[in-house]
Amino acid sequence: MTLDRRAALAAGVTAAGALVLAAPAPARSGADKQVLEQLIALEIRLHSAYETAARRRVVDAGLANLLAGHEREHADGLARVLKRRSGGGAVATVPEPELNRALSGGQRGFLRFALRSESEAVAAYADAVTRLGDPTLLQPLGSVMTGHAQHLVLLRKALGETVLTRAFEPPERGAGGTQSG
Amino acid sequence: MVARITRRGALAAAALGVTACGGGDAPPPRGPRPGSGAGLLNSVLALEHSGIAAYAAAARVSGPDTRAELRAIADQEMDHVARLSKLIERLGGHPVQGRPAAEYARTLPRLRDERDALLLARDLEERLVRAHLDALAKLPAGDLRRAAAAIAASEAEHLALVRNLAGAPPAPAAFVTGTS
Numbered sequence: 001m002t003l004d005r006r007a008a009l010a011a012g013v014t015a016a017g018a019l020v021l022a023a024p025a026p027a028r029s030g031a032d033k034q035v036l037e038q039l040i041a042l043e044i045r046l047h048s049a050y051e052t053a054a055r056r057r058v059v060d061a062g063l064a065n066l067l068a069g070h071e072r073e074h075a076d077g078l079a080r081v082l083k084r085r086s087g088g089g090a091v092a093t094v095p096e097p098e099l100n101r102a103l104s105g106g107q108r109g110f111l112r113f114a115l116r117s118e119s120e121a122v123a124a125y126a127d128a129v130t131r132l133g134d135p136t137l138l139q140p141l142g143s144v145m146t147g148h149a150q151h152l153v154l155l156r157k158a159l160g161e162t163v164l165t166r167a168f169e170p171p172e173r174g175a176g177g178t179q180s181g
Numbered sequence: 182m183v184a185r186i187t188r189r190g191a192l193a194a195a196a197l198g199v200t201a202c203g204g205g206d207a208p209p210p211r212g213p214r215p216g217s218g219a220g221l222l223n224s225v226l227a228l229e230h231s232g233i234a235a236y237a238a239a240a241r242v243s244g245p246d247t248r249a250e251l252r253a254i255a256d257q258e259m260d261h262v263a264r265l266s267k268l269i270e271r272l273g274g275h276p277v278q279g280r281p282a283a284e285y286a287r288t289l290p291r292l293r294d295e296r297d298a299l300l301l302a303r304d305l306e307e308r309l310v311r312a313h314l315d316a317l318a319k320l321p322a323g324d325l326r327r328a329a330a331a332i333a334a335s336e337a338e339h340l341a342l343v344r345n346l347a348g349a350p351p352a353p354a355a356f357v358t359g360t361s
Contacts, residue, residue, distance in 0.1 A: 066352070069355070070352070070354075070355035071355075073355035073356070074355055074356075077356075122334050125330065126327055126330040126331055126334065127327070129317060129326050129327070129330050130322060130323055130324065130326045130327045130330075131322065132322075133322075135318060135319075138317050138318040138326070139314050139315070139317065139318040140356075142313075142314040142317045142318070142330060142333055143314060143356040143357055143358045144355075144356060145330060145333070145334055146310055146314070146333055146334055146336075146337035146356075146357035146358075147337070147352070147354070147355050147356055147357045148334075149333075149334035149335070149337040149338050149341075149357070150337050150338065150340070150341040150351060150352035150357055151352060152338060153338050153341035153342055153345070153351050153352065154341070154351055154352050157345070157351070163250075163338070163342050163345075164250075164253050164254065164257060164338060164339070164342065166257075166335075167256075167257035167260035167261060167264075167332075167335055168260070168264070168328075168331040168332065168334075168335055169331055169334035169335050169338060170331060170334075171331075172264070172327065172328060172331050
């Protein structure tokens, strides 16, 4: 267990470090900056959702705190990149109107909302990497995306659903493949 | 620890063997243009082929519940193979083919039980995540990157499932690099 934690920590530090190392120069384009801002806003919304769910005891606190912690790490890493590249500061986010509805739906309602949100996060990163001009950002952003993909597994398990639902995450148009669940 | 290193080495050898058989060859005169990504995708494809063989071996020594999960993962790896092969063909390349099962069997470690099977699966999925993220960083912008991302995310799901089957936390880190 100790070794697992050390290894996991080392891997996390490596990826978070890669995000920082990927940030020595000003942003190559306004487009990259915009992409980073959108992803930070997404991470902050997710963090806030999990934190609220844990505080209101809508879902298991262990799960919600784990996921909130991951989203915070993602947001902090991306914010450091943005700040070093463009001097950009905090990213404004608006409250998720859907969150209150999800919270009022109890554990299942929130888990469904979280599953949908994590799926959208994976799709947002998969879309971002097709457009980014700076290749040094691709691998670190990819490692955030794969983090979100693992959240899908946790949430499907918590919902008691089939863990593996498709061979491509997000599903690719025209890719074919096994689809279930 | 020694056994684990041996398993990693054996799996790497299996993958590299296939790569050398096809993916690493020089492109034919009228093949894909340099930098198209075809060679890179072929290297990842070789690893996917060896992964399917590894999952077949792992399923054989596992109990019914784990076997069903490992087969579900292998089915998705086959979908990845099909997708990667189509992309390589579209780029004018020749997708590397899988080797006969007996050839993979010679290079895979000896699996005694389900625990060994899950160790192998975990190592394999870490390699696959790493390989697809490496590819993502080197592929040209556009749908090739999207495909690499979609498969990397799928491999990360497999890694979480395999960790869970082994009794480990499925998602222990915020960043999944395949290097843990």
